Amino acid sequence: MLTLYHAPYSRSSRIIRLVMELGILDQVDIRIVDVARNDGSGGADPENPHPEGKVPLLVHDGVEIWESNAIMLYLTDMFPAAGLGRSVGEPDRGSYLSWLAWYGNVVEPVIVLQAAELSHPICQVTFRGMPEVVARLTAQLKKTPFLLGDSFSAADLLLVSPFVWAQHATPDVELVRDWIARCQALPSAQAAAEFDQAAVKA
Structure with missing residues (x-):
């Protein structure tokens, strides 16, 4: 169960x-x-x-x-x-795992630190910052409408979620905003x- x-x-x-x-x-x-x-x-x-x-x-x-x-x-x-998702043996299984891990290891800490208005060189070196998060997302979204290609995946669902509940953290970048809109347009x-x-x- x-x-x-x-x-x-x-x-x-x-x-x-x-x-x-x-x-x-x-x-x-x-x-x-x-x-x-x-x-x-x-x-x-x-x-x-x-x-x-x-x-x-x-x-x-x-x-x-x-x-x-x-x-x-x-x-x-x-x-x-x-x-x-992507099963073991599928060509983009590694990309799928990486997006899921990147969310927890980088994206959420960056958003939390930004919301708390905290900044420290150690945090910057460890997690990077919002410009790097935006650059990574933008680089992928220039190639495909969703993170793993032409269709919505759990990677999109996870990565889009902080920008839904913390809209103030949403970067003013057209590619990213369009991706959020595509994800949120789904039933x-x-x-x-x-x-x-x-x-x-x-």
Whole structure:
């Protein structure tokens, strides 16, 4: 059994969208939990087994998988027919893994540091900065409409997510903005938002 611990309007919302894109909503038990929010609201939820009280957390037959990029890799490997990932042996499997890892290792730290208005040479050397993030995205989007080619993938879903929930961090670069618009024009974007709306009302 697959169980997803989810807090509406949080980083786990992108996993809800992925589950919808994969067509497996009826195969996942979604547990709504509370989390501590940046505005001071929320808090630790005893119903959430994540050791740090965070989301998303996926549990598959008793095994916990945490971190968005790990969960996305796990699910796209588990349901390859949807075409949102790249299986072992496919030519662009390495690119797929790299985009997923780059998000967690570089993009999110850069956006968080920028939002916190923190700057230090060590951070710059380790993570680089927003200009480098934009340059990497732009270089790929000059070649293909999505990160892995002509079709939307879980890599796009993950990389576009911070620019959806932190719109102030969205670079004023036409190629990047057009890519965000393409990703957000897909039905799953609205469906995931409606799911969260319903969860909050409930």
